[in-house]
Amino acid sequence: MLDIPTNGENVIIEAHDLRKTFIAKRGRGKTEEVEAVRGIDLAVDEGEIFACLGPNGAGKTTTVRMLATFTIPTSGTARVAGFDVVKEAAKVREKIGYVGQAGGVDDNAPGRESLVLAGRIAGMSRKEALARAEELFAAFSLSEIADRPVKTLSGGQKRRFSLAIGLVNRPPLVFLDEPTTGLDPQNRANLWDEIRALRDQGTSVLLTTHYLDEADALCDRLVIVDHGEIVAEGTPEKLKKELAGDVVTLRLDDLDGARKVLAAQPYIKETQVEGDSLRAYLDDGEHGLPTLLRALEAENLAIRSISLDRATLDDVFLKHTGRSLRDAA
Amino acid sequence: MLRHTLLFTGYELGVMRRNLAWPIIGIMQPVLYLLLFAPLLTSITPNGELTEALIVFTPAALVMIALFGSMFAGFGMINETRNGVLERLAVSQAWRPAIILGRVVKDMLMLVLQSLLVLGVAALMGLRISLAAMGLMLLLMAVTGLFAANLSYGLALAVRDENGMSQIVQFFLLPLMLLSGLMLPMSLAPDWMQTVAKFNPLYYAVEAGRALFAGDFSDSDIPIAFGIFLVLGVLALTWSVRSLRKLAG
Numbered sequence: 001m002l003d004i005p006t007n008g009e010n011v012i013i014e015a016h017d018l019r020k021t022f023i024a025k026r027g028r029g030k031t032e033e034v035e036a037v038r039g040i041d042l043a044v045d046e047g048e049i050f051a052c053l054g055p056n057g058a059g060k061t062t063t064v065r066m067l068a069t070f071t072i073p074t075s076g077t078a079r080v081a082g083f084d085v086v087k088e089a090a091k092v093r094e095k096i097g098y099v100g101q102a103g104g105v106d107d108n109a110p111g112r113e114s115l116v117l118a119g120r121i122a123g124m125s126r127k128e129a130l131a132r133a134e135e136l137f138a139a140f141s142l143s144e145i146a147d148r149p150v151k152t153l154s155g156g157q158k159r160r161f162s163l164a165i166g167l168v169n170r171p172p173l174v175f176l177d178e179p180t181t182g183l184d185p186q187n188r189a190n191l192w193d194e195i196r197a198l199r200d201q202g203t204s205v206l207l208t209t210h211y212l213d214e215a216d217a218l219c220d221r222l223v224i225v226d227h228g229e230i231v232a233e234g235t236p237e238k239l240k241k242e243l244a245g246d247v248v249t250l251r252l253d254d255l256d257g258a259r260k261v262l263a264a265q266p267y268i269k270e271t272q273v274e275g276d277s278l279r280a281y282l283d284d285g286e287h288g289l290p291t292l293l294r295a296l297e298a299e300n301l302a303i304r305s306i307s308l309d310r311a312t313l314d315d316v317f318l319k320h321t322g323r324s325l326r327d328a329a
Numbered sequence: 330m331l332r333h334t335l336l337f338t339g340y341e342l343g344v345m346r347r348n349l350a351w352p353i354i355g356i357m358q359p360v361l362y363l364l365l366f367a368p369l370l371t372s373i374t375p376n377g378e379l380t381e382a383l384i385v386f387t388p389a390a391l392v393m394i395a396l397f398g399s400m401f402a403g404f405g406m407i408n409e410t411r412n413g414v415l416e417r418l419a420v421s422q423a424w425r426p427a428i429i430l431g432r433v434v435k436d437m438l439m440l441v442l443q444s445l446l447v448l449g450v451a452a453l454m455g456l457r458i459s460l461a462a463m464g465l466m467l468l469l470m471a472v473t474g475l476f477a478a479n480l481s482y483g484l485a486l487a488v489r490d491e492n493g494m495s496q497i498v499q500f501f502l503l504p505l506m507l508l509s510g511l512m513l514p515m516s517l518a519p520d521w522m523q524t525v526a527k528f529n530p531l532y533y534a535v536e537a538g539r540a541l542f543a544g545d546f547s548d549s550d551i552p553i554a555f556g557i558f559l560v561l562g563v564l565a566l567t568w569s570v571r572s573l574r575k576l577a578g
């Protein structure tokens with residue numbers, strides 16, 4: 001039924017044709033339908049870090065909210081940890097941790113209070129919840145700031161509290177919606193390490209991000225979403241390999257002419273125009289570049305600048321959507 | 330269910346303990362009302378004594394705390410619709426009504442405590458009531474709080490905008506106040522106003538309070554007030570929980 005390959009281990013998330021259409025108010029009593037998610041299939045294995053990569057408004061948050069039992073899908077089905085997200089929402093909630101895009105930490109109380117409350121809601125006694133809080137504070141270096149009102153903390157510290165609260169019930173699966181947005185590079189790198197540590201302890205992670213390098217560096221597999229649909233799926237390596245290993249970016253006056261010439265070269269796998277530059281994909285850039293230059297020269301096409309890089313997930317996004325993820329609205 | 334409600338109540342009480350200034354400021358208004366308004370009205374009482382005026386206006390001062398305090402309880406929750414706290418709680422193992430009910434119980438406790446303080450001031454001014462009247466009055470305040478706070482949370486979750494909510498509450502505050510006999514007893518009002526007042530739940534709270542303070546325990550307004558607030562409280566809670574679900578779109 002699902003055409004998404006998994007490693008054949010146990011699947012912890014299985015979604016089939018998930019859709020969500022919001023009825024948004026447009027003032028003066030008018031409403032408008034917003035198709036936020038338009039048929040998403042997912043299969044996430046136990047113990048992997050799975051990413052949803054896509055630009056703002058792609059439908060990442062809506063997808064995660066449906067899987068986490070917050071938003072009820074308009075149609076389609078999903079099973080999380082073996083339970084249906086609509087019919088068995090209470091069972092799903094026992095098995096997940098959810099860290100929303102906004103963080104969800106009470107600013108007015110010290111982090112310890114929020115954590116103990118979350119633990120007790122999950123069924124722990126006060127003593128157990130306090131012990132669990134200590135454990136998490138140690139893991140996320142929060143012990144020293146656990147008794148300060150959260151509003152006095154930095155963005156990175158708050159984010160670590162959000163994560164700690166999401167993990168309080170030792171969930172086998174945790175959802176992280178844009179976990180590193182707004183963090184400085186140092187805090188981002190630290191959070192990546194913490195997320196990897198989670199996987200190493202056997203926790204499955206589904207995260208969303210609009211950062212290419214984050215998906216590339218962190219996840220085992222990913223889907224790229226755009227306008228509520230999956231446009232590509234696989235491991236970062238596989239996605240990039242499908243395209244090509246290297247990319248040559250050219251700036252020249254006659255983009256269309258150059259594109260025709262390059263498309264006719266057997267070693268060029270793909271060409272894309274992005275703004276005022278032309279991107280040509282090929283497997284062995286170091287050896288292909290001289291040949292490519294000679295071909296352009298033979299047609300008297302003047303080059304203003306040229307660069308050779310490894311292909312990134314942005315190139316994958318460009319190939320599937322015709323836009324760069326950096327520019328995508 | 331009860332466990333989750335009490336957990337949330339405990340947490341909210343902790344938050345309040347760290348910001349005790351607000352509930353204390355909250356009773357300044359009714360205390361000032363008692364100090365400055367009741368003496369003014371001794372002339373309309375049969376014997377022109379302050380203690381008589383206190384019997385009429387202390388219940389009004391208490392209902393005032395509910396109106397100016399509990400009706401604004403929901404403001405804090407508007408921020409929680411944005412900062413992700415409600416979203417997180419909604420997908421936690423919490424029994425959903427407890428998320429709101431836990432806060433309402435805190436507001437009820439706070440209202441009862443504030444009422445005790447105001448009653449203390451009234452006692453210093455010369456009010457003398459029986460222990461039974463006081464107990465029932467505090468219970469009446471608790472159910473008034475149950476309704477007012479639930480309504481406030483429902484409004485907060487439905488409107489989700491501080492400006493909008495404050496406009497709406499302000500709009501209803503003055504008519505609710507005047508039509509409950511909070512300022513002057515409704516018995517002084519023309520017939521049509523008395524009829525309109527019968528549709529204002531707070532009217533019954535004030536009337537029931539006055540009956541209790543006058544030692545008239547058989548007054549029918551007393552059970553009516555308790556009944557109305559319990560029923561409206563449950564309805565308002567249902568509304569808030571539904572609004573909570575609508576947060577998800």
Ligand SMILES: Nc1ncnc2c1ncn2[C@@H]1O[C@H](COP(=O)(O)OP(=O)(O)O)[C@@H](O)[C@H]1O
Nearest residue numbers: 022024034036056057058059060061062577578
């Ligand atoms: N509650 C809602 N009501 C109406 N429209 C919504 C709601 N939530 C999201 N949307 C719309 O759905 C689309 C996808 O949003 P979202 O899932 O938040 O995307 P992403 O997380 O990828 O940025 C956007 O166009 C957004 O405006």
Ligand SMILES: [Mg+2]
Nearest residue numbers: 060061101178
């Ligand atoms: Mg989002």
